[in-house]
Amino acid sequence: TQLLEQSPQFLSIQEGENLTVYCNSSSVFSSLQWYRQEPGEGPVLLVTVVTGGEVKKLKRLTFQFGDARKDSSLHITAAQPGDTGLYLCAGVQADSWGKLQFGAGTQVVVTP
Amino acid sequence: KAGVTQTPRYLIKTRGQQVTLSCSPISGHRSVSWYQQTPGQGLQFLFEYFSETQRNKGNFPGRFSGRQFSNSRSEMNVSTLELGDSALYLCASSLDSGLAYEQFFGPGTRLTVL
Numbered sequence: 216t217q218l219l220e221q222s223p224q225f226l227s228i229q230e231g232e233n234l235t236v237y238c239n240s241s242s243v244f245s246s247l248q249w250y251r252q253e254p255g256e257g258p259v260l261l262v263t264v265v266t267g268g269e270v271k272k273l274k275r276l277t278f279q280f281g282d283a284r285k286d287s288s289l290h291i292t293a294a295q296p297g298d299t300g301l302y303l304c305a306g307v308q309a310d311s312w313g314k315l316q317f318g319a320g321t322q323v324v325v326t327p
Numbered sequence: 328k329a330g331v332t333q334t335p336r337y338l339i340k341t342r343g344q345q346v347t348l349s350c351s352p353i354s355g356h357r358s359v360s361w362y363q364q365t366p367g368q369g370l371q372f373l374f375e376y377f378s379e380t381q382r383n384k385g386n387f388p389g390r391f392s393g394r395q396f397s398n399s400r401s402e403m404n405v406s407t408l409e410l411g412d413s414a415l416y417l418c419a420s421s422l423d424s425g426l427a428y429e430q431f432f433g434p435g436t437r438l439t440v441l
Binding site for chain 1: 331358360362369370372375377382383385415417419421423428429430431432433434435437
């Protein structure tokens with residue numbers, strides 16, 4: 216059982232549409248990261264959130280950390296084919312510092 | 328600053344053999360972690376080393392082991408390979424400033440066990 220549950224598992228949308236990926240847990244995290252991974256490559260860090268309620272924007276991507284630091288969301292506005300990839304959330308808990316725990320990932324496909 | 332490097336990128340072994348994978352972290356990073364990624368299980372945490380000491384360990388059998396050297400470079404060893412060990416093995420390094428634990432990944436080593 217994954218400590219971090221991501222939904223949906225798969226998302227296929229047209230270019231220009233918006234999408235949201237969710238990352239939920241019953242546990243509290245000290246910090247949470249979002250990564251994007253392309254086939255055959257390592258995940259690339261997109262953002263880190265550490266404060267409950269925090270919202271970070273990275274161009275068309277908006278990341279939110281829940282007030283209780285148990286959940287997070289990633290919203291992409293006007294998706295482009297270059298946004299295609301596997302999106303992974305990962306978090307570290309205070310009592311297991313250094314052990315980053317990953318969700319199963321959301322595969323996003325954006326078609327022209 | 329150079330990123331995390333892993334060698335080799337691809338490896339083919341047969342059952343029963345052993346394998347050693349290498350990882351060079353980003354300069355200045357003292358924490359190195361290893362993950363196994365498969366289509367069915369996703370990213371599974373193997374272990375994490377900090378200043379040459381294993382600080383965290385995942386739920387993998389003792390056939391999987393690792394170590395970290397004084398220059399923070401790390402190696403991972405898998406003995407008595409099984410077909411199920413075929414996977415992408417990822418190494419990640421972290422500065423571990425204590426404020427947030429951010430990891431930066433290498434490109435991975437694709438291991439195929441025949």
